[in-house]
Amino acid sequence: MQVRVRYAPSPTGLQHIGSVRTALFDYLFARASGGVFILRLEDTDRTRYSEEYVKNLYDTFKWLGFYWDEGPDVGGPYGPYVQSERFPLYQARAKELIEKGMAYYCFCGEERLAKVRADQADSDTSEMGYDRHCRGLDPAAAAARIAAGEKAVIRLKIPLEGTTKFRDALLGDIEWKNEDVSPDPILLKSDGFPTYHLANVVDDHLMRITHITRAQEWIPSAPLHIIMYEAFGWEPPELVHLPMVLGADGHKLSKRHGATAVDEFRKAGYLPEALVNYVSHLGCSFEEGRDIFSLADLERLFKVERLNKAPAIFDYQKLEWYNGQYIRLKSDADLLGLVMPYLVQAGLLAEAPAPEPRSLALGAMPLVKERLRFLADAPIMLRYLFEEPPVPAPEEFIPKKLDKARAAELLAAGGALLPSCDLSDLEATEARYRAEAERLGAKFGDLMMPLRVAVTGSRVSPPLFESIRLIGIPKATARIGRAVAALS
RNA sequence: GUCCCCAUCGUCUAGAGGUUAGGACAGCGGGUUUUCAUCCCGCCAACAGGAGUUCGAUUCUCCUUGGGGAUACCA
Numbered sequence A: 001m002q003v004r005v006r007y008a009p010s011p012t013g014l015q016h017i018g019s020v021r022t023a024l025f026d027y028l029f030a031r032a033s034g035g036v037f038i039l040r041l042e043d044t045d046r047t048r049y050s051e052e053y054v055k056n057l058y059d060t061f062k063w064l065g066f067y068w069d070e071g072p073d074v075g076g077p078y079g080p081y082v083q084s085e086r087f088p089l090y091q092a093r094a095k096e097l098i099e100k101g102m103a104y105y106c107f108c109g110e111e112r113l114a115k116v117r118a119d120q121a122d123s124d125t126s127e128m129g130y131d132r133h134c135r136g137l138d139p140a141a142a143a144a145r146i147a148a149g150e151k152a153v154i155r156l157k158i159p160l161e162g163t164t165k166f167r168d169a170l171l172g173d174i175e176w177k178n179e180d181v182s183p184d185p186i187l188l189k190s191d192g193f194p195t196y197h198l199a200n201v202v203d204d205h206l207m208r209i210t211h212i213t214r215a216q217e218w219i220p221s222a223p224l225h226i227i228m229y230e231a232f233g234w235e236p237p238e239l240v241h242l243p244m245v246l247g248a249d250g251h252k253l254s255k256r257h258g259a260t261a262v263d264e265f266r267k268a269g270y271l272p273e274a275l276v277n278y279v280s281h282l283g284c285s286f287e288e289g290r291d292i293f294s295l296a297d298l299e300r301l302f303k304v305e306r307l308n309k310a311p312a313i314f315d316y317q318k319l320e321w322y323n324g325q326y327i328r329l330k331s332d333a334d335l336l337g338l339v340m341p342y343l344v345q346a347g348l349l350a351e352a353p354a355p356e357p358r359s360l361a362l363g364a365m366p367l368v369k370e371r372l373r374f375l376a377d378a379p380i381m382l383r384y385l386f387e388e389p390p391v392p393a394p395e396e397f398i399p400k401k402l403d404k405a406r407a408a409e410l411l412a413a414g415g416a417l418l419p420s421c422d423l424s425d426l427e428a429t430e431a432r433y434r435a436e437a438e439r440l441g442a443k444f445g446d447l448m449m450p451l452r453v454a455v456t457g458s459r460v461s462p463p464l465f466e467s468i469r470l471i472g473i474p475k476a477t478a479r480i481g482r483a484v485a486a487l488s
Numbered sequence B: 001g002u003c004c005c006c007a008u009c010g011u012c013u014a015g016a017g018g019u020u021a022g023g024a025c026a027g028c029g030g031g032u033u034u035u036c037a038u039c040c041c042g043c044c045a046a047c048a049g050g051a052g053u054u055c056g057a058u059u060c061u062c063c064u065u066g067g068g069g070a071u072a073c074c075a
Helices: A017-032 A051-064 A087-099 A110-122 A139-147 A196-206 A216-232 A262-268 A272-280 A295-301 A316-329 A332-345 A355-368 A375-386 A404-420 A426-440 A444-456 A464-471 A473-487
Strands: A004-007 A036-039 A103-106 A153-156 A163-168 A172-177 A186-188 A211-215 A238-242
Touching: A004 A017, A004 A211, A017 A036, A017 A051, A017 A211, A017 A238, A017 A262, A017 A272, A017 A295, A051 A262, A051 A272, A087 A103, A087 A153, A087 A186, A087 A196, A087 A216, A103 A139, A153 A216, A163 A216, A163 A238, A172 A216, A186 A196, A196 A216, A211 A216, A216 A238, A262 A272, A272 A295, A272 A316, A332 A355, A332 A375, A355 A375, A355 A464, A375 A464, A404 A426, A404 A444, A404 A473, A426 A444, A426 A464, A444 A464, A444 A473, A464 A473
Parallel strands: A004 A036, A211 A238
Antiparallel strands: A103 A153, A153 A186, A163 A172
């Protein structure tokens, strides 16, 4: 039997790093088993729905490099793949359950439900949730009220006794007492929209889903779904509940822990490879003694047995390390392509730069490749190549244990030497400067630091001689001249 | 409160009865180096606790403790 797995997001927010991790495992599971990966939009919550989130969903996965075999945009034999386009299906199925006596109309309004909840909170009862007030209603009477136009929801009849068993491919056998299952959850809302439970079960069955992979927060609704499958007389898919992703404080990952929307990572200059690689190791391992895995590697190596049961804490530092690794793996041309939008946004480069500034930027890539943590760091690091940096305060020029006069002297000497240097020969240039430092009785570093500050505007910068080679000796000499003047 | 799931270094993990408990990130200390970074080397650091089972338990069972999740006309 061919494996069919789906990622079924609800477009009620930006794609979250946690759900993307679930999507990744869905995707890998399908690919590793030669199965089919399906995207299904669960847009049944129209109060939180937004078109913008649908767009974000597509953008996110395109950027990450996932593709689906069936979905709203690519079609497929079991469509439509958007739940809002499938409403009649759910209504029919809910009514089917009523006819079978497995579900019932409930006429309880918000107020009564709120009161039930409040009473439960006040008393020391362990009973929680709906009190099954309408469960005992005469079906014919209820049907008559519906026919008369009264508003109602449809609730599933959870058996009052007995147990529901199911097997999780990861966690093994799980058995629930039916009295502990959510008491008669709503299947169809009063506005006729299905809830997650109904839509999910109906669609998973109709779309021939073979494996449900979702986060462990869904375990408590699994028995309820199983009861529904049984009520319909359907074979339930295999369940795989994935470990959750937590923040540093051990709670469900959320905004207060830092960035959570994939979009935020993307804008900050994270690479999709880094994100995928890092996230794939939250709750899963692939191969020992290796840290770097491409999406293609993961597709090949993924196995359900390598999944973990315990929740994983999201570690921003490790993600950052991965990002650096992937940045260093890029060719200069590729890196420039990635960094370009950031340079453009900072006003350092035109959107379609002329050959000269473009080659300047390209030449700068080897200088920053080892230094970038995020793509967004590039403009800060490279600004001095494109613009005249302001002359820093005098104390910035003064090496440790030296004074202002000495700094000016070293700076002037270093500047004077520059025009006669052949910067295509870095070694020779360095040798000359070392000799110059010796002649002046200065440490090499003390000769270099003021020069660096004068040329780049900062004590921290990419390698100096290569930087000068990029902007040209005349420009560098001019900057040094200005700095000498400022120091005198 | 009730129910469910989980438990190896600070973090992500390897380990599937016998290992000096391995790797990675972070931290710390060195080295390379014109600053910063990269890179290289080293160090620190874990089987939550208690009962069993067994010749032998990190590994199997139970209990305790701890952590997380669910308890919506959201998913």
